[in-house]
Amino acid sequence: xxxxxxxxxxxxxxxxxxxxxxxxxxxxxxxxxxxxxxxxxxxxxxxxxxxxxxxxxxxxxxxxxxxxxxxxxxxxxxxxxxxxxxxxxxxxxxxxxxxxxxxxxxxxxxxxxxxxxxxxxxxxxxxxxxxxxxxxxxxx
Amino acid sequence: xxxxxxxxxxxxxxxxxxxxxxxxxxxxxxxxxxxxxxxxxxxxxxxxxxxxxxxxxxxxxxxxxxxxxxxxxxxxxxxxxxxxxxxxxxxxxxxxxxxxxxxxxxxxxxxxxxxxx
Numbered sequence: 001x002x003x004x005x006x007x008x009x010x011x012x013x014x015x016x017x018x019x020x021x022x023x024x025x026x027x028x029x030x031x032x033x034x035x036x037x038x039x040x041x042x043x044x045x046x047x048x049x050x051x052x053x054x055x056x057x058x059x060x061x062x063x064x065x066x067x068x069x070x071x072x073x074x075x076x077x078x079x080x081x082x083x084x085x086x087x088x089x090x091x092x093x094x095x096x097x098x099x100x101x102x103x104x105x106x107x108x109x110x111x112x113x114x115x116x117x118x119x120x121x122x123x124x125x126x127x128x129x130x131x132x133x134x135x136x137x138x139x140x
Numbered sequence: 141x142x143x144x145x146x147x148x149x150x151x152x153x154x155x156x157x158x159x160x161x162x163x164x165x166x167x168x169x170x171x172x173x174x175x176x177x178x179x180x181x182x183x184x185x186x187x188x189x190x191x192x193x194x195x196x197x198x199x200x201x202x203x204x205x206x207x208x209x210x211x212x213x214x215x216x217x218x219x220x221x222x223x224x225x226x227x228x229x230x231x232x233x234x235x236x237x238x239x240x241x242x243x244x245x246x247x248x249x250x251x252x253x254x255x256x257x
Contacts, residue, residue, distance in 0.1 A: 019195065020202075037204070049178060105174035105195055106173075106174055107175070108175040110178065110179050
């Protein structure tokens with residue numbers, strides 16, 4: 001596979017129930033392309049946390065997944081409030097999510113740390129009031 | 141341990157994918173916090189939880205988990221059962237509390253391999 005395959009998903013910010021649909025879909029696509037199970041799991045978990053974050057904090061956004069021969073790149077873009085302090089947001093347990101989200105099993109301050117845990121590289125481009133663009137790579 | 145044995149030990153009902161009862165599983169985790177499941181679970185095939193929302197099933201799908209046990213007589217919604225059906229996840233419910241259900245499975249040999257990466 002020499003050419004780069006690209007998948008685009010819109011993440012609906014209105015519906016917490018449907019969050020994760022893009023991650024399920026990319027998981028299926030990567031399976032069909034024959035990637036190793038561990039790679040697929042890492043990509044789908046990192047992307048799933050990203051999706052959940054977009055729904056909780058930013059009113060949704062967009063996910064683009066570029067499938068290269070030896071790595072998978074995920075670009076998650078939203079137009080939400082941005083992250084004021086990235087270092088703080090990267091700490092396990094730090095969360096600005098409302099209590100209503102915690103009753104749904106999320107908002108424990110593990111989203112960004114989990115994205116870092118499961119990806120090989122994580123880059124966050126954000127500023128307060130200017131949304132967020134997160135680029136993650138998982139190498140095969 | 142087979143999923144059918146989990147059903148027996150927890151006096152559980154099977155709500156979805158009964159054909160998966162013969163599947164052999166080796167470990168489990170109990171949590172209502174899906175972020176923690178995503179962070180710390182590794183190769184656990186069974187999730188015990190009292191949390192009811194579709195993200196429970198989605199989280200399991202991401203983690204390649206095989207069986208969910210809803211404790212405290214919590215009943216999953218139709219939407220959750222549809223997601224579980226598609227993902228091939230066996231859905232059980234039991235009257236037991238989370239601590240009790242986990243303890244019974246552990247005492248009967250279902251291992252704990254919680255792995256902090």
